[in-house]
Amino acid sequence: MKTLRIEDLSKNFGTTEVLKKINLEIDEGNFLVLLGPSGCGKSTLLNIIAGLETINEGNVYIDDYNVSKVEPKDRNIAMVFQSYALYPSMNVKENMIFGLKQAKTSKEKIEEQLEKVSSFLQVKELLNRKPSQLSGGQRQRVAIGRALVREPRIFLFDEPLSNLDAKLRIEMRREIKKLHQKLKTTVVYVTHDQTEA
Amino acid sequence: MQVKTSLAAYTQLEKKSKITNLLLRWFLYFVLILFASYFIFPLYVMIVTSLKTMEEIRQGTLLTLPSGLNFDSWAVAWEGRGYGAGDTFLKPYFWNSIKMVVPAVFFSTFIGAMTGYVLTKWRFKGDSWVFLFLLFGCFIPFQAILLPMARTLGVLGISNSILGLVVVHTVYGIPFTTLFFRNYYVSVPTELVKAARIDGAGFFKIFFKILLPISAPIIVVTVIWQFTQIWNDFLFGSTFSFGEAAPIQVALNNMVLSSTSVKEYNVDMASAIIAGIPTLIVYVLAGKYFIRGLTSGAVKG
Numbered sequence: 001m002k003t004l005r006i007e008d009l010s011k012n013f014g015t016t017e018v019l020k021k022i023n024l025e026i027d028e029g030n031f032l033v034l035l036g037p038s039g040c041g042k043s044t045l046l047n048i049i050a051g052l053e054t055i056n057e058g059n060v061y062i063d064d065y066n067v068s069k070v071e072p073k074d075r076n077i078a079m080v081f082q083s084y085a086l087y088p089s090m091n092v093k094e095n096m097i098f099g100l101k102q103a104k105t106s107k108e109k110i111e112e113q114l115e116k117v118s119s120f121l122q123v124k125e126l127l128n129r130k131p132s133q134l135s136g137g138q139r140q141r142v143a144i145g146r147a148l149v150r151e152p153r154i155f156l157f158d159e160p161l162s163n164l165d166a167k168l169r170i171e172m173r174r175e176i177k178k179l180h181q182k183l184k185t186t187v188v189y190v191t192h193d194q195t196e197a
Numbered sequence: 198m199q200v201k202t203s204l205a206a207y208t209q210l211e212k213k214s215k216i217t218n219l220l221l222r223w224f225l226y227f228v229l230i231l232f233a234s235y236f237i238f239p240l241y242v243m244i245v246t247s248l249k250t251m252e253e254i255r256q257g258t259l260l261t262l263p264s265g266l267n268f269d270s271w272a273v274a275w276e277g278r279g280y281g282a283g284d285t286f287l288k289p290y291f292w293n294s295i296k297m298v299v300p301a302v303f304f305s306t307f308i309g310a311m312t313g314y315v316l317t318k319w320r321f322k323g324d325s326w327v328f329l330f331l332l333f334g335c336f337i338p339f340q341a342i343l344l345p346m347a348r349t350l351g352v353l354g355i356s357n358s359i360l361g362l363v364v365v366h367t368v369y370g371i372p373f374t375t376l377f378f379r380n381y382y383v384s385v386p387t388e389l390v391k392a393a394r395i396d397g398a399g400f401f402k403i404f405f406k407i408l409l410p411i412s413a414p415i416i417v418v419t420v421i422w423q424f425t426q427i428w429n430d431f432l433f434g435s436t437f438s439f440g441e442a443a444p445i446q447v448a449l450n451n452m453v454l455s456s457t458s459v460k461e462y463n464v465d466m467a468s469a470i471i472a473g474i475p476t477l478i479v480y481v482l483a484g485k486y487f488i489r490g491l492t493s494g495a496v497k498g
Contacts, residue, residue, distance in 0.1 A: 089410030
């Protein structure tokens with residue numbers, strides 16, 4: 001069983017062909033890096049895996065289950081964005097549990113998950129702050145936390161480090177690596193930075 | 198030696214530039230005060246005249262101060278003189294205007310926010326055309342649509358009613374409100390919407406929970422804009438309503454222009470000020486956010 005399998009995937013915007021007959025497989029717990037110059041379709045591929053973009057041809061399977069027409073929220077994935085995309089009006093805690101709340105998770109379960117993830121990422125003392133009161137590295141951590149609480153099958157990272165300065169980037173890179181080793185979740189990681197890959 | 202002379206020269210120069218600066222500053226204030234007084238002058242005349250009796254108005258000049266704080270003409274403007282026929286006063290029309298402006302501002306702002314949200318975050322085929330046509334709506338001269346609109350209101354059975362005016366103002370407000378909200382939401386990263394979709398929030402949830410809470414500045418701008426437009430509107434008000442259902446600007450016009458007896462300038466001035474006060478209040482309450490909203494661009498999360 002492959003955690004993620006992509007079959008003959010094609011995608012075009014109007015007349016421009018972005019992705020053409022992509023085939024791809026990832027085993028459980030692997031770390032896949034998509035490297036390439038800007039505009040070559042890596043992010044599009046990621047968005048397709050997440051279900052945010054429609055497919056013109058081909059299929060996407062998660063755990064051998066065809067999710068090509070499944071809503072993003074039901075795909076059991078989580079995504080970390082370049083701009084972090086934290087909800088500005090909510091504090092860190094609300095940001096992290098927003099997804100669980102939408103999924104009608106029980107209160108106890110939400111608390112439990114929040115506790116686990118926030119202590120794991122060391123963001124416990126930040127829980128009542130607004131995103132605007134956080135530094136870049138902290139925001140990144142919260143964005144990862146928001147992805148973690150969902151306990152997804154696959155993590156999708158969309159150039160998550162490109163908004164950070166060089167030093168923080170190295171630090172966070174190491175952390176993401178550690179995270180992956182610890183959690184053993186499948187990861188798809190998009191970047192245009194060769195050293196990062 | 199060398200150093201000393203140059204030092205003296207510097208102090209000399211410094212002194213000179215100080216004087217020039219001072220002179221320029223005085224000139225600046227002079228011009229500003231001149232323009233400001235030119236601007237405030239009509240308001241001064243209005244307030245002063247509204248507080249005078251007719252006797253005083255006839256005898257004095259425009260600028261003379263009233264003998265005391267005499268609010269009689271304000272009372273007449275607001276509640277009339279108490280006798281029946283031909284007595285127009287603002288009170289009922291003021292409430293007409295309130296009943297018109299509140300729902301019209303609310304609906305046009307809300308619908309504008311929705312369309313702005315769709316046009317930026319839920320792009321669809323031909324959406325730029327839709328936006329173009331909406332923009333076009335901003336440039337339609339309102340005189341051009343008076344007749345078709347009158348017919349439409351007639352068919353709908355809401356001509357000469359406050360409801361009709363609410364509908365007209367809402368419809369013609371939408372292009373502007375959409376423009377405001379679209380330009381604001383364009384600067385909100387689309388990744389926010391993507392993240393929310395992955396988190397399982399739907400169309401309305403994303404709008405109400407994520408975008409609307411960060412829209413305060415642009416809501417304020419839109420409300421001020423719409424309120425001013427609708428409150429001050431005379432064209433639609435005078436065309437689509439008369440008699441009892443007229444908004445305040447129409448009543449003001451009737452009051453000032455159709456008085457059969459002597460022109461009562463004090464009452465006219467008081468009425469004009471009363472008709473202008475609500476807009477003033479809105480500006481004072483929300484003005485702080487107005488500039489901020491107009492200039493605020495990126496919403497960094």
